[in-house]
Amino acid sequence: MVLTGAEIVIRCLQEEKVDYLFGYPGGAVLYIYDELFKQDKVRHVLVRHEQAAIHAADGYARSTDKVGVALVTSGPGATNAVTGIATAYCDSIPMVVISGQVPTAAIGQDAFQEVDTVGITRPCVKHNFLVRDVRDIARTIKKAFFLARTGRPGPVLVDIPKDITAQKCEFDYPQSVSIRSYNPVLKGHQGQIKKALQLLLEAKRPMIYTGGGVVLGDASDKLATLVRKLGFPCTNTLMGLGGYPATDRQYVGMLGMHGTYEANMGMHYCDVLLAVGARFDDRVIGSPAHFASEPRKIIHIDIDPSSISKRVKVDVPIVGDVGEVLGEMLAALDATTEKPDQESLAGWWKQIEEWRRRDCLKFNQSDSGLIKPQYVIQKLWEVTGGDAFVTSDVGQHQMWAAQYYKFDKPRRWVNSGGLGTMGFGLPAAMGVQLAHPGSPVACVTGEASIQMNIQELSTCKQFRLPIKVVMLNNRYLGMVRQWQEIFHGNRYSESYMDALPDFARLAEAYGHVGIRVDQPGDVEGALREAFKRKSELVFLDIQVDQTENVYPMVQGGKGLTDMILSAEDL
């Protein structure tokens, strides 16, 4: 069948069973948009800014196990997409971005809306392609999906010059593709798995530390089985939340900069650490030198060899897919009659329970008339039965959402961890809501972050997305203010949010429901009201205590055990 390049692009997306394409048109992609118009299998979601298209595709991917797909035009369309692409790259999110490019003959001529998209995005994609021949489109798109979803996932960009989308060739979608230089290892090395199991069985103070890899690899069931069989404590990174059920007794909370006391102490003082799909980020272990000051054996399962022994030297590296490796470990565990050292384990748990009794996340709602942000998240968790999809922006509200919403299932928590992109929350929620129509979706945000992509309220109206925006309005760039309070002598340089709009009325102007809440007693009612309105977007502008800080806190570069637990520690 002879088709134009543009027809081929759309046919490829159909073959990949893409149901939503997030995008924004422009000159270089007009042929592609013309073909989109003529079909109804791939539904296009018109955002209001290309950054939002990428975040929406990202939210779609994080909340499902599918590849998110976006389409942007050349030049400014592509540069607007870069922040979104980098966000997905930092968190290893599978995504395919198609960008238009100026016609082949114009490339290099400083043509109108020409930028070197492949060059600009090179450091923040898993891979990218410039298509130079219409006959290459199908194979390139096939490769792009293959690369995006296999191995360590990531965004892949396909840049297509306009003339190529108008040329014709025979269309034949390849059923499979192989790339000789790309062969991710999935199965773990048997010898290493045996060594790992031996270490785990001999451990006196074990800890299981898991991250985004468990969520990305859809391995949370296997993880839960292993953790329960061993009886060990488990902690999750910010990206790994929901990978292990947060309401389980063996869960000790998130670790790291704003992790719990028990998780950080356990991480530091364990004698055998099993790291699963987590990359020893600087916000997780603080100073590598301080972390190394306590002797322990480390087993690390990761699909990307470059994640292993990058910041922390590992004793037993296991390269492979988490699901595969955990499956092999479980089989090996079932095959042995040996059991973990119960006596030592009981002593270790006693110590952990003692740490837990510090109750590091306690807060006091009652003694002030101000709404505590932590209280809002706690109520959000209660009102949604712990079963909502929660996206967030970046700042204090993000940390409170991570600490107080107890995620029992994977892919429910959608946030930008690696890049920390303000403006992520609302567009990501659009992708989540489209992927899960009928499910409750909350976007926890701040009054600063929301303004970075607030125009998407218009997209939400057009596509009838009943997202619940839960805005913790502290009239501050709260996270910045917190650092200024602690490290810069209370000099709040440019961290105050002045001239704020009336958000409830702004939401109404977009055709949504807006509610302003300023009394603690009204929080729960407002949340219930919001989630009752199943078909409407409700924007809750919640006026919270301006001075609240996120605790516990490990200061950047310090050791994990060096925690500020409350304002009294300052």
Next chain:
Amino acid sequence: MKFHNDTSMRHVISLVIENESGALSRVSGLFSARGYNIESLTVAPTEDASLSRMTIVTSGSDDIVEQITKQLNKLVEVVKVVDLSESAHIERELMLVKVRATGKDRDEMKRLADIFRGRIIDVTDTTYVIELTGTQAKLDSFVGAIDAGLILETVRSGICGVGRGERVLKV
């Protein structure tokens, strides 16, 4: 256990990479983005025109060089990576030196070129171009042996490396 050790060592990394436009910038971009050293980088297609062979001379502590090879392997277009310095290997570099060759210096230049097994490949009344191959050290000592004032230009290729004996880097 010592991890973040600072003892920086020279390493010769050899890779086979798809001969595609952009592949070179992925490699050089990786080095600059992650702050790794590149002393020299050479690249050219192999007998199989779909592949290129690249030799990179870098330096760093063991853990940095381990990351460099892992990060190179992670590039989709990289087919194979070896650290040649881990075992016996050969290194060669080509240098073209244009020198002033007049009066008594003219004979002296020829003599020196002969001693270093160089060849004079361009001759004018006043200049020679001397071609020399060898290890980096040999080329350095040739440059050191001739009067600096007589050197008009030096052009060096950066080194090419290959493992000795049966050790073959092939796809």
